[in-house]
Every structure is written in C-alpha cells, then in structure tokens.
Amino acid sequence: MTIPVMTAIADPRREAELAAGVDGGSELTLVRRCVDIADLLAAAAAGLAQAVVVSEDLRMLDAAAVRRLTDVGVGVVGLVPGGDASAEHRLRQLGVGQIVAAPVDPQLLGEAVSRAVGGLDRDHSLDRILDWSAAPYPPRAAAAPIAAAGPDPLPQLEPGRVIAVWGPAGAPGRTTVAVNLAAELADLGAEVIAVDADSYGGTVAHLLGVLDEAAGLAAACRHANHGMLDAASFAGLALSVRPRLRLLTGITRADRWPELRPSALTTVLARARTQAAFVVVDCGFCLEQDEELAYDTEAPRRNGATLAVLDAAEVTIGVAAGDPVGLARYLRARSELTEARSSGELITVVNRVRRGAIGPGDPQPEIAAALERYAGITTAVMVPDDPAATDAALAEGRLLCEVAPKSAVRHAIRGLAARLIDAPAASRRGILTALRGTR
Ligand SMILES: Nc1ncnc2c1ncn2[C@@H]1O[C@H](COP(=O)(O)OP(=O)(O)O)[C@@H](O)[C@H]1O
Ligand SMILES: [Mg+2]
Numbered sequence: 001m002t003i004p005v006m007t008a009i010a011d012p013r014r015e016a017e018l019a020a021g022v023d024g025g026s027e028l029t030l031v032r033r034c035v036d037i038a039d040l041l042a043a044a045a046a047g048l049a050q051a052v053v054v055s056e057d058l059r060m061l062d063a064a065a066v067r068r069l070t071d072v073g074v075g076v077v078g079l080v081p082g083g084d085a086s087a088e089h090r091l092r093q094l095g096v097g098q099i100v101a102a103p104v105d106p107q108l109l110g111e112a113v114s115r116a117v118g119g120l121d122r123d124h125s126l127d128r129i130l131d132w133s134a135a136p137y138p139p140r141a142a143a144a145p146i147a148a149a150g151p152d153p154l155p156q157l158e159p160g161r162v163i164a165v166w167g168p169a170g171a172p173g174r175t176t177v178a179v180n181l182a183a184e185l186a187d188l189g190a191e192v193i194a195v196d197a198d199s200y201g202g203t204v205a206h207l208l209g210v211l212d213e214a215a216g217l218a219a220a221c222r223h224a225n226h227g228m229l230d231a232a233s234f235a236g237l238a239l240s241v242r243p244r245l246r247l248l249t250g251i252t253r254a255d256r257w258p259e260l261r262p263s264a265l266t267t268v269l270a271r272a273r274t275q276a277a278f279v280v281v282d283c284g285f286c287l288e289q290d291e292e293l294a295y296d297t298e299a300p301r302r303n304g305a306t307l308a309v310l311d312a313a314e315v316t317i318g319v320a321a322g323d324p325v326g327l328a329r330y331l332r333a334r335s336e337l338t339e340a341r342s343s344g345e346l347i348t349v350v351n352r353v354r355r356g357a358i359g360p361g362d363p364q365p366e367i368a369a370a371l372e373r374y375a376g377i378t379t380a381v382m383v384p385d386d387p388a389a390t391d392a393a394l395a396e397g398r399l400l401c402e403v404a405p406k407s408a409v410r411h412a413i414r415g416l417a418a419r420l421i422d423a424p425a426a427s428r429r430g431i432l433t434a435l436r437g438t439r
Contacts, residue, residue, distance in 0.1 A: 002027050003113055006049040008034040009079060010057045014102055018053060018079065021104040028110055037065055044074045051075040051113045054096070056087040063225045066095040067263040075116030079104070093227025159273040160191070163420070164309045166283045167319035168333035172326050173351040174198075174319045176390055177383070177413060178282040179207045181317070183399045184410075184417035186245035191276040193238060195248045197265065199257040199284040199305040202250025208241050209397025216248040218256060221264035224271070234271050242399075246276070262301070262308035269312045278420070281309045285333070310337070315345045315420070322353035322367060322385070331375050348377050349416070354385035383412040 005028045009015035015033060022030040031049050034040040037060045040052060052074055054061055069076050075098070078091035082101040091099055097119060098112040165178035175198070182194040195217060196202035205211070216237040223229040223237075238246040248268070251259060272279040284306040301307075310316060318337065320330030327350070337346070350367055358366045364382055371377040389404035396403055400410035 002029045003051055003117060004029050004031040004049040005113060006030075006032040006034055006040065006043055006052045007054075008037065008040040008052060008058050009055040010059065011055065014055060014079070017102065018104055018109075021106045021109055022053075028113060037061060041065065041068055044069050044072050047072070049074060050117050051077060053077045053079050053100070053109070053113075055079045056081075056084070056091050061094065063094045063227055063267065064261055064263050070095070075113065075119070077109070077112045077116050090227055095227075158277075160193075160275070160277045160279055161315060161420075162269055162273065162279045162281060162309070162313040164281050164283050164313035164316045165319065166306070166310065166316055166337065167285055167321075168326075168329040169285050170321060170326060170329055172319045172321035172330070173383075173390075174285070175203050175207055175282050176393075177317065177319050177349055177351060178280055179204055180393075180400045180410065180413045181417055181420075182245060182278070182280040183242060183401055184414045185278050185280070185421060186242055187401060187414075188417055188421050190244065190278055190421055192245050192278045192280060193248065193272045193276040194241075194245065195269070195272065195279060195281040196250025197260060197281050197283055197305050197309050198250055199254075199260050199302055201252060201254040202282065204247065204282050205249040205252075206397065207394070208247060208399070210239060210241060210247065210249065214249065215251050215256065215259070217250050217265075217268065218259040220248055220268045220271075221259060221261055224264040224267035225261060229267060229271055231271075231275070234268075234275065238272075238275075248272070250282070257302050257305070260305035262304035265305055265308045266312055269309065281313070283309050310341045313341070313344050315347060316341060317347050317349055317416075319349045319351050322350045322363065322382070323357035326352075327367065327370060331371075334375060347416075348380040349383060350380055351383045352385040353382045357385075381412065381416050384408045 005022060007015055007018055007022075007030065009018060019030055019033065022028045032043050034043055034052075037058060040054070043049065044052065050073070052069060054076060056078060066076055076096050077098045077100060078088070078096040080087040080091065080099055080101055082103065084101075088099050098116040100109050100112050163181070165174050165181070167174040179194065182192050186192040194204060194208075196204035197217060216239060220229060220234060220237050223233050238248050241247050251257065269279060269281070284303065316337070318330065318334060320326050330348075348371065350371075353363050353367065355363055357363065367382070368380070371380055386404075386407050386409035389400055389407035389409050392403040393400050400407060400413065404410055
C-alpha cells in the first residue's frame with residue numbers, strides 16, 4: 001500500500017528534486033503537483049491525496065489553509081531549506097507538525113508523511129494549539145538550534161478556563177452578564193480577559209466605556225492566522241480596563257465578521273488561557289448551521305466564531321430573558337446549543353426576572369417550574385430586572401460594581417462569579433444555584 005501524496009512547492013527546482021525523492025521511496029506515490037494554494041485546497045477537498053508536502057515559501061500559506069487541509073483529512077508535511085530554523089518555526093506556528101529539510105532524504109520523507117497521516121486526529125488538540133501559539137515568533141536567534149527556542153514562560157501553571165456567554169436573539173442581556181461577570185471575577189482577585197466575539201457587532205467596549213475602533217480580537221485573529229500570536233503581541237492587543245481585567249475588543253461593524261476565523265479564534269483563546277484564570281467571551285447568538293455550508297469546510301461561516309468559542313469553553317453561560325418570549329426562545333435555541341457543544345458545563349442564567357412578566361405571583365418559582373417542565377433544567381441562576389442600575393451603567397459606560405454596587409443585579413452576578421472562582425476544576429456542580437426552593 002502506498003500513500004498518495006501531492007506537492008505544492010514554490011521553487012520549481014525544489015519541486016523536481018522532491019518529486020525524484022518521492023519516486024525513490026517505495027511507500028509514496030506522487031499524484032499531483034499543485035501550482036498554488038487554491039489548486040492544492042481544491043485537490044485536497046476532492047480527496048486526491050492523503051498527504052501533501054508544502055514548501056514554507058508557498059504564497060498564501062497560512063494557518064487557515066493548514067486547518068482546511070487537515071479538516072478534509074490530508075496530512076501536511078512542511079518542506080524547509082536545510083538548517084533554516086526560522087522557516088521551520090513559521091511552519092510549526094501555522095500548525096504543520098511534520099517538517100523535512102531540503103535536500104530531502106526519501107526515507108525521512110516517507111516517515112514524516114506516515115506520521116502526518118497517522119497524527120491527523122491529534123492535530124487540533126488543545127496541546128497542539130498551545131504548542132504553536134506558545135512558540136516565540138520570530139525565533140530569538142535565527143541560527144539557534146530549534147530545540148533551544150522553547151515556549152515563552154507561561155505566567156501560570158494551570159491554563160485558565162474559557163467561559164462562553166451565549167444567549168438567543170432578542171437581547172436577553174448577554175453582554176451585560178458577560179462584562180459584569182468578568183469585572184466581578186477580577187474584583188474577587190482573578191486575572192481575567194474579556195473577549196468580545198459577537199460576530200454581529202460587539203458592544204463590550206461600549207459597556208466598558210472604552211473607545212476602540214481597532215478591534216483587538218480581529219487583530220489577534222490576524223496574528224494567529226499568520227502564526228505570529230505570541231505573548232508579546234497578545235499583550236499589546238489586550239487593553240487594560242481595570243486591575244486584573246483586560247479586554248480584546250470586538251468588531252464594531254457586523255460586516256467584518258469574516259475577520260473572526262474560527263481556526264484563528266481557537267488559537268487566540270488558547271493563548272488567552274495562558275494569561276488569565278478566566279477568559280470570558282461574549283458570543284454571537286446564532287447557531288444554526290446551514291446544511292450546505294456545514295459540508296463545505298472552505299466556505300466562511302458567520303456562526304463559525306460562536307461555534308469555535310462554544311467548542312473551546314469549559315463553561316457556557318446561557319442567558320435567557322425572564323419573560324415568556326425570552327424563555328421560549330432560550331429553550332428552542334438550547335437544543336441547537338447542545339448540538340454545538342461537545343462537552344462542558346451549561347449554566348442557565350435567567351436575566352431580568354421580574355414580577356408581572358410571568359404572572360402576578362413570585363416569578364422565580366414560576367420560571368423554575370417552567371424550565372424543569374419543558375427542558376429538564378433543574379438549576380439556574382436568577383438575575384433580577386434592575387433597569388435603574390443597568391441604565392446608569394450604560395449611560396456612563398461603567399460597570400455595575402462602579403455605578404450601582406449595592407444593586408440586586410450586581411449582587412446576583414457577583415454571586416455567580418464567586419461560585420465560578422470557588423468551583424474546583426474537577427467538579428463544578430457547586431456553581432449552580434438549586435432552583436428548587438429558590439425564592
Ligand atoms: N438585569 C437587567 N435589568 C434591566 N435591564 C437589563 C438587565 N440586563 C440587561 N439589561 C438591559 O437590556 C438591554 C440589552 O442588554 P445587552 O446586555 O446588550 O443584551 P445582549 O448582549 O443579549 O444583546 C440593555 O439595555 C441592558 O441595559
Ligand atoms: Mg450583546
């Protein structure tokens with residue numbers, strides 16, 4: 001059995017050399033010489049080969065292209081000029097795990113191709129992503145041996161937890177909860193990075209009173225896509241808004257959504273985890289995956305950003321508005337959410353809980369009963385409606401802990417933060433407020 005291999009090599013002389021090498025080794029068959037990255041991606045999607053050898057200087061080779069190749073099951077082997085440590089670094093940061101140096105030894109090439117094909121299922125593990133994003137770029141000394149250029153020191157041993165704050169359409173208060181939860185976590189002593197990943201246009205910067213058109217998250221995604229997101233570049237993009245609280249601002253215009261590429265966003269979150277105990281992400285609301293698009297891994301997907309965040313998150317906070325319409329929307333969207341999330345905890349937060357919207361009685365037991373009856377949700381956190389407090393916060397671009405420290409809404413969100421901080425990583429059951437008996 002031979003492995004069908006394609007090449008995409010910028011330099012024709014190198015390409016000819018490599019072709020001779022492939023023919024010389026017994027276990028590889030050269031099925032196509034691709035002229036550029038578009039040709040390569042099309043051939044990979046068509047299933048022509050199991051592996052590809054790409055040269056480091058191939059135009060438009062970036063992390064998204066590598067991800068697309070591995071997504072369709074093609075193992076990627078990088079080709080670098082012999083002794084070029086910086087070229088090897090660049091490829092590794094793009095997610096290429098197997099590297100061979102020119103002039104190519106056919107046996108080493110065969111081994112690298114087998115490993116690339118065999119290792120596909122590991123390619124997007126968190127370890128790998130951390131590996132790429134933790135490696136310094138550019139290497140401190142180009143001539144230094146590769147082994148000496150280790151990852152930059154991580155400020156903490158335990159990687160931080162990603163908390164996705166999600167909710168259906170209809171403004172249930174995702175951003176209010178996300179921003180104030182991040183602030184309360186920081187206030188309680190944790191290092192926190194807030195990330196605005198709403199692909200329909202973020203408002204986190206507004207709520208925090210930060211004027212920033214630069215969209216730190218989009219810039220971080222660009223860096224990640226080029227394999228250049230290291231600790232220093234990340235630090236430069238995250239704005240300090242309060243002690244222990246930093247912010248990656250979002251896209252302010254909805255039409256910029258393609259800048260939040262899912263593969264890059266995953267790398268950004270992996271990097272953020274190395275810098276904070278909590279990474280609180282305000283997500284978009286939409287989850288539906290268009291049938292056709294779901295099969296076409298090359299088509300950009302607007303909801304890809306949300307899906308990438310939910311996939312990375314240990315904890316998802318699902319925000320529902322505490323009225324009949326809001327609860328119905330939440331319960332409908334929640335079934336899509338369960339499909340999108342492979343693992344992790346879901347905490348339901350019912351926001352704007354108020355007497356009158358549900359019926360004349362005490363709203364909490366009514367909502368609790370409805371959640372249990374229709375969705376089997378037995379635990380949730382209730383956040384009261386408190387327009388005086390949230391309006392004051394909105395008007396001033398400040399946090400609830402600043403403008404209304406004694407408000408009931410602040411108190412509820414702080415309670416959630418306290419539970420998240422206390423919860424041991426292994427068991428997060430303690431985060432939840434038991435619904436039964438809440439009054
Ligand atoms: N607990 C609350 N009480 C009163 N108003 C709230 C509460 N939470 C959010 N709001 C208000 O609801 C509106 C939408 O909130 P926002 O957080 O922007 O929603 P989303 O991010 O889901 O679109 C804002 O005007 C906000 O001040
Ligand atoms: Mg919002």
